[in-house]
Amino acid sequence: MATDWAVDYNTKIPNNIDLAGDNRVLRALESWLPGYLNWWHDMGPSGFQESLVYLRTAVTVDPKGWAKFDYVRMPEYRWGILLAPPEPGRTIPFGDHKGEPAWQEVPGEYRAMLRRLVVIQGDTEPASVEQQRHLGSTAPSLYDLRNLFQVNVEEGRHLWAMVYLLFKYFGRDGREEGDELLRRRSGSEDAPRMLGAFNEATPDWLSFFMFTFFTDRDGKMQLESLGQSGFDPLSRTCRFMLTEEAHHMFVGTSGVARVIEATLSAMRRAGVADPTDIEAVRALGVIDLAAIQRKINLHFSLSLDLFGAEMSSNAANFFRSGLKGRYQETKIADDHRLLDATYPVLRVVDGAIAPVNEPALPALNMRLRDDYVEDCARGIERWNKLIASYGHEYRLLLPHVAFHRKVGEFRGVQASPAGALLTAEEWGRQADEWLPGEQDRLFIESLMKPESRPGEFAPWIAPPKTGIDNRPGDFEYVLISP
């Protein structure tokens, strides 16, 4: 009996971990898998479970050809367990243990901390699938529908990646956590997801693009810093996840760009010159730049909260213990221990926002957030170039990090997108200008009509430059009722 399912699982589950020879993980997976499939059925994309979707599946870790594209029914997707290839002689790149050989087993001293890191990361993966489950019915094209599902199945695989670590290295506790990951639900009152932004709704496609741009980019930063981990299996797992995550960023960056493009070209065709003439722009059935700016403000601020408090003893402990490094740790020229280093942290001092030099170790969340903000700014610049190419001076802006925050230093204050501290009354008067409101919601909702003809796109979004897997423009990415 045991041999039968072992063989079966090993062929069904792409892996480079010798799954067939790993009884412990196999047995844990065996009891977890039905729950996972139930979860996918209950909380995965609503509808389309019988559709054939042109998806890529990660099958190996060979950088030249790690993925295979084919039509597949989502519940039959081959979720796999793939870790970046081991680097012989890898050492711990930072912290107290810098220079020691990277751990291949969990050090007992850091077991609790590591488990927490894995669980928190793992909790975000299924959360986004849950948040996006209703979007299929309003997809603006088959191309976008396919991209949504690609992101969803890969978030599912990222859950597998974290569950693998829990099963392999954390014994009974790990198996219990694996079940808990399926029990918590985004937005649920009884058992919400662990982090705030993952309990927010993703009500429309513009939100989806914003989410993949901003929130998945937080995921990227977290994976980048966990990719530095001295716990080698975590590092290798996260490094491979980053390969897939790149596509999610692409969906966000190009998605928003295509919305902007549809708006600007509709304006050009209709002779509307002023992008701030909201009424004229909306009359064209496209989304005005001001509404896009408000979505940016919302999603950026929610995503900043994911970095946690600026000053955090957990962050310090994670680094010091060699578990979670900085973004591109190995490329930074310093001692990688930071015992005496300082880092400028933005704080509210005497009623103004000012940088204060703080010990670098507890300020690591702040540092990662700074790297994130820089990464976001580069994406925004691409959108601004697109706007400029249509001859407009309008610029989209990242709001100040103090704007609309629920976590950390700025939680107790109100700040404008420009970073001016406001009284509650001033904030109340202007919040509607800065954050998406009921009018935006109704308008965007009115545009969300599904377009399921191959090669056709809803009018509020432009077609992509190139197809997925170099497929032609009219390629039928999803066979909805095969």
Added chain:
Amino acid sequence: MGDSADRRVDFRTEPARYQHWRIELDGPLAKLVLDVNEQGSLFNGCTLKLNSYDLGVDIELADAIQRLRFEHPEVCVVAIVSGKDRVFCAGANIRMLATASHRHKVNFCKFTNETRNSIEDATAHSGQRYVSLIEGTAAGGGYELALATDWIILADDGSSAVALPEVPFLAVLPGTGGLTRVVDKRRVRRDLADVFCTLEEGVKGERALKWKLVDELAPRSQLTQRLARLVTAAADGPSVQKGVPLPPIQRRETADGLEYPAVRVELADSGRSATLTVRGPESCPACPAELAAEGGEAWALRAARELDDALLHLRFNQPELAVILLKTAGDPVVALAYDSLLADGGGDWFVREVQLLWARVLKRLDLTACSLAGVIEPGSCFAGTLAELALAADRSYMLDGELPGVEGEATLALSAANLGWYPATNGLTRLRARFGGDEGAISAAEGASGRPLDAAEAERLGLITFAVSDIDWQDDLRLFVEERLSFSPDALTGMEANLRFAGPETMETKVFGRLTAWQNWIFQRPNAVGPEGALQRYGTGQKHVYDVTRV
């Protein structure tokens, strides 16, 4: 801050001035909502994140518990809940613990323990059942707060957890009775408790229930319902009564101490000794109804509150105080009449609360780390309730004879108050504990209750330490104080605590005894508070370094 924390602490507060707690009243239910003002620490530079607390937070809690008993007897369930999202309470603030003086920490822990005990006391005796609703994390002192309540409901949301992470995180022990209550009160199996107390992230859901760390699991959406069910079950009791408001305590600073209407504190020896005088009642209400009408101004209530405030003041604001001479003044006959009145009002809730308050205040006196001497002289009023002060003292001196210029002789009188109203932490009356198992001595003393005893008789019955003639009186008292001041304060604290709590162990004696013996030792050790210790290093990102010698 070393000792910005050692600035003067005032324990007097009222709900309108609370910064960290809210009392939300709803008929038989009171919610105590913990919503700590992060910037409201007593300590400079401490941010009270995640509903962590310092002494200031606990002062408000103690006040709230007291007020619910007196001002809201209609309340039969008190629910401790968090006003913050996804965190119940993170326990004592770690930065505060890392930087406060040892003296402050010890006094802080003692006070928080007394407050937790008052929660259990209210549940056991005042018909106010305390329950906790935990959403989010209850860690360290946060879980210990819940442990003091009679029923713990934990949100079953996959992340709410209870934890005692002191050992792995901070190299100290849970300082508010956590270990004792886990095994002695909740009867958690000791091996599971061992696992629990070393799990940084604690235990959640089914396992917490199975291990008996909590009493009930509930989905977040049903917490309110579950609470309502507890209220329905408890509200079955007596009808709603009108409470007695607690007026502000009147206190005046004098050149050498404090003056309250019923209590006076006079410091001497540069703050190393004090005379604490409690004035007895000037008159006695005719019946319990008249007593209730006096309300917050009734002598028995006022004097207890003032004595309590004075003791806390001395503990926190007089760091070098070593000796307290306990005196009383007034008419013992009136005091005995007062006790008779309280005895007659046995069924009355207000009388019961007054007696319970005295019991708590007298325990506070027992737990005060100062040498206590009862000084019984002509004009003093050691009768019944006030005689308990002499019985609480480490020793007592009674003048045998008269003093020039004072009319009459010193007397001591026992009443029903000394025979059962005020059990000490060991569960025994001070009289009973005083004589060990000597039933003959106990019944002889009990048989002498109700009438004034002179020094010779009091000495014969073993109720006083020394009957002193007038020619030796001043000298003996002076020598006692001077001798006490010459001893090591640490050794005295240890010696007195060992001798004061004879008799059986109870949960309270264990909590305080272990706090004194273990926690205070660990709090002094370099592994916790040395420059490389866990408490000092916590939050810096730097790792602790332990001396691995096992002591």
